[in-house]
Amino acid sequence: MFRRTANHEAAALQTVSAGHTLVELLASLSIASIVVALALPDWSGWLAERRVLVAAERLRGELTAARRLALAGGQVVRLCPTIDRMACETQRDWSAGWLSQKQSASGWQTLQVASSLPSRVRIETNTSNLSAGLQFNERGFAILASGGFASGSWLVCATGAQGRTITLAASGRCEAVSAGLVREVTRIAARDWTELP
Numbered sequence: 001m002f003r004r005t006a007n008h009e010a011a012a013l014q015t016v017s018a019g020h021t022l023v024e025l026l027a028s029l030s031i032a033s034i035v036v037a038l039a040l041p042d043w044s045g046w047l048a049e050r051r052v053l054v055a056a057e058r059l060r061g062e063l064t065a066a067r068r069l070a071l072a073g074g075q076v077v078r079l080c081p082t083i084d085r086m087a088c089e090t091q092r093d094w095s096a097g098w099l100s101q102k103q104s105a106s107g108w109q110t111l112q113v114a115s116s117l118p119s120r121v122r123i124e125t126n127t128s129n130l131s132a133g134l135q136f137n138e139r140g141f142a143i144l145a146s147g148g149f150a151s152g153s154w155l156v157c158a159t160g161a162q163g164r165t166i167t168l169a170a171s172g173r174c175e176a177v178s179a180g181l182v183r184e185v186t187r188i189a190a191r192d193w194t195e196l197p
Contacts, residue, residue: 045160045161048158048159048160049161049162051117051158052121052157052158052161052162053164055117055121055123055156055164056164056166058114059094059123059154059156060166060176062079062098062100062114063079063166063174065100066079066100066136067136067140067172067173069102069111069136070137070138070140071138074138075102075103075138076103076135076136076138077102077103077111077135077136078099078100078101078102078108078133078135078145079098079099079100079101079134080098080099080101080134081094081096081097081098081133082096082097082113083096085097085099087099088101088108088132088133091131092124092125092128092130093122093123093124094124094125094154095116095121095122095123096116097115097116097117098114098133099113099133100112100113100114120158121156121157121158122155122157123155123156124154124155125152125154125155126152126155127152127153129144129152130152130154132144132145133145135150136172140172141171141172142168142170142172150170151168151170152167152168153166153168154166154168155179156179162178162179163178163179163180164176164177165177
């Protein structure tokens with residue numbers, strides 16, 4: 001009643017030969033693991049560069065916002081590094097965060113607190129003038145607490161990533177540009193900036 005035809009036999013053979021052997025699966029897994037191992041260094045470098053870009057844009061955005069607030073409100077606004085997120089500190093390393101404050105009759109009023117950066121990202125100024133922070137006057141100019149014009153740069157870097165430099169002009173405007181590849185982040189001093197590869 002049921003006859004086996006050539007089509008049925010061919011279909012039966014196809015289902016048997018459609019499987020993969022253990023050797024084929026192991027070969028596929030080893031090739032996939034080699035591809036993943038080759039891609040991992042690029043992935044970690046990409047992540048480090050994203051962290052640097054985010055941190056640089058965060059600082060540049062805060063500088064721009066502080067200047068705009070000073071211009072719009074006709075008041076003095078300052079940015080300064082902080083360690084405890086409560087008071088301004090005098091230090092070149094801004095990686096622990098910074099404060100945005102406006103001047104009032106009773107002193108400095110905190111507007112915003114920027115939290116610390118990921119442990120692998122550093123922000124440091126290239127000049128001791130900016131280690132105590134800077135102020136934007138009601139005309140938008142960057143000034144020091146002593147009254148002189150403020151200008152300088154911050155290096156934003158992470159090991160194995162392209163660093164970014166945030167440059168502040170005395171006019172109060174700032175820009176971010178590439179600073180080259182940073183091989184290892186330890187303590188970046190002003191003298192090291194010209195030696196970056």
